[in-house]
Amino acid sequence: MSRLDATLAAALKNEWFKSSTSKKQLLQDVKPVEAYYSLAEQYGFESILEPYLKWLLSRFQTFGLNSGHLEAFLWSTIGNYDISHLEPDAPPSTHSAYETSIHAYIKALSKHRAKDASHIIDQLKHAISLQELYQEFFQPMLYEVGYLWEKGRLSVALEHYITAFTQYEMSKFYKEIFATENTKGNILTAAIGDEAHEIGIRMIADMFESTGYDTVFLGSDLPVEEIISHAENDPPDLFAFSITMTPHLTSLTRLISNIKTKDTLKDIPVLVGGRPFNHDPALYEKIGAAASANTLDEAVEKGGELIGQ
Numbered sequence: 624m625s626r627l628d629a630t631l632a633a634a635l636k637n638e639w640f641k642s643s644t645s646k647k648q649l650l651q652d653v654k655p656v657e658a659y660y661s662l663a664e665q666y667g668f669e670s671i672l673e674p675y676l677k678w679l680l681s682r683f684q685t686f687g688l689n690s691g692h693l694e695a696f697l698w699s700t701i702g703n704y705d706i707s708h709l710e711p712d713a714p715p716s717t718h719s720a721y722e723t724s725i726h727a728y729i730k731a732l733s734k735h736r737a738k739d740a741s742h743i744i745d746q747l748k749h750a751i752s753l754q755e756l757y758q759e760f761f762q763p764m765l766y767e768v769g770y771l772w773e774k775g776r777l778s779v780a781l782e783h784y785i786t787a788f789t790q791y792e793m794s795k796f797y798k799e800i801f802a803t804e805n806t807k808g809n810i811l812t813a814a815i816g817d818e819a820h821e822i823g824i825r826m827i828a829d830m831f832e833s834t835g836y837d838t839v840f841l842g843s844d845l846p847v848e849e850i851i852s853h854a855e856n857d858p859p860d861l862f863a864f865s866i867t868m869t870p871h872l873t874s875l876t877r878l879i880s881n882i883k884t885k886d887t888l889k890d891i892p893v894l895v896g897g898r899p900f901n902h903d904p905a906l907y908e909k910i911g912a913a914a915s916a917n918t919l920d921e922a923v924e925k926g927g928e929l930i931g932q
């Protein structure tokens with residue numbers, strides 16, 4: 624066990640837990656606490672550390688613990704930090720107009736009724752645009768799935784199943800997405816660092832593709848050097864990069880500074896997005912990007928402005 628793992632394990636007292644499995648699960652969640660702390664020193668406590676602490680508080684509650692336990696844990700790791708003003712976020716799907724369909728879709732898949740889930744998507748697709756389906760159904764539905772996992776109400780296996788099924792449903796639209804003529808410019812998209820979350824940036828790439836851009840989607844988990852050499856071979860008009868887990872800011876910042884050292888790439892604007900940028904709309908500037916966006920509409924609008932469309 625590394626020194627950090629041992630410190631974290633000791634800070635989560637055994638007597639707090641009914642089983643060693645619960646402690647093991649929570650240990651995963653607290654593991655990046657120091658990484659968040661040092662990024663917060665650089666980019667701001669309110670926007671970097673506090674969203675993570677709110678989420679940690681929710682995870683502590685899932686395991687039957689409370690803010691006192693979290694405060695004690697923080698005291699033995701990063702030091703004294705006042706969390707009395709922090710409340711876990713409200714359930715996400717309450718913000719969607721398609722809340723009923725979201726719950727029906729998750730319920731169907733939780734019972735492995737794939738045909739019923741597919742039928743929900745088919746009906747919505749007849750009634751609303753692809754953009755609305757992505758932004759108002761898929762995105763809040765996936766946030767809800769994450770929330771249910773966070774609260775211990777959905778297993779990791781079901782979370783994976785619903786995610787994989789949703790990617791399959793999204794792939795059915797690719798014929799329509801790639802049918803558009805691409806005249807507005809080329810965009811290179813990727814999720815950066817050891818990031819496993821790639822659906823957000825996939826949606827962004829799909830939206831650009833379906834509105835007249837030529838996109839290359841490199842997926843996730845590629846070394847910074849690979850992205851640079853790919854871009855040098857065929858420089859795009861715009862980079863669009865995503866991260867979900869805040870600690871991947873380090874790789875993203877390194878990638879952007881590397882881009883700025885290359886003569887063929889240094890003038891290409893970088894659009895960024897994902898969870899940390901949704902928490903802090905000014906974060907993009909601090910890492911040398913040209914802009915960030917939270918929604919598909921906003922991404923297409925800002926991307927267009929950066930390319931000069």
Ligand code: B12
Pocket residue numbers: 651652675678758761762765766767768769770772773783786817818819820821822823824826827863864865866867868869894895896897898901915916917918919922
């Ligand atoms: C599916 C999922 C996974 C899948 C990902 C599969 C895949 N192929 O993508 C798997 C199972 C691999 C996974 C793993 C993990 N996950 Co996860 N995951 C999710 C989940 C449920 C959905 C993600 C998603 O697709 N959202 C939908 C998309 C559309 O939303 P989005 O990414 O925010 O994108 C939108 C905007 O942000 C923006 N945007 C995004 N990128 C970009 C880029 C640009 C350029 C622009 C302009 C805009 C933009 O536009 C998009 C459209 O509106 C989320 C829940 C959530 N709230 O997101 C948890 C969540 C993100 N995961 C979480 C966790 C903890 C993990 C793990 C650490 C779990 C673990 N213990 O192993 C690992 C980390 C893996 C890693 N190294 O990255 C937590 C993170 C909490 C935190 N600390 O901040 C969440 C929030 C769940 C929760 N509520 O607790 N996960």
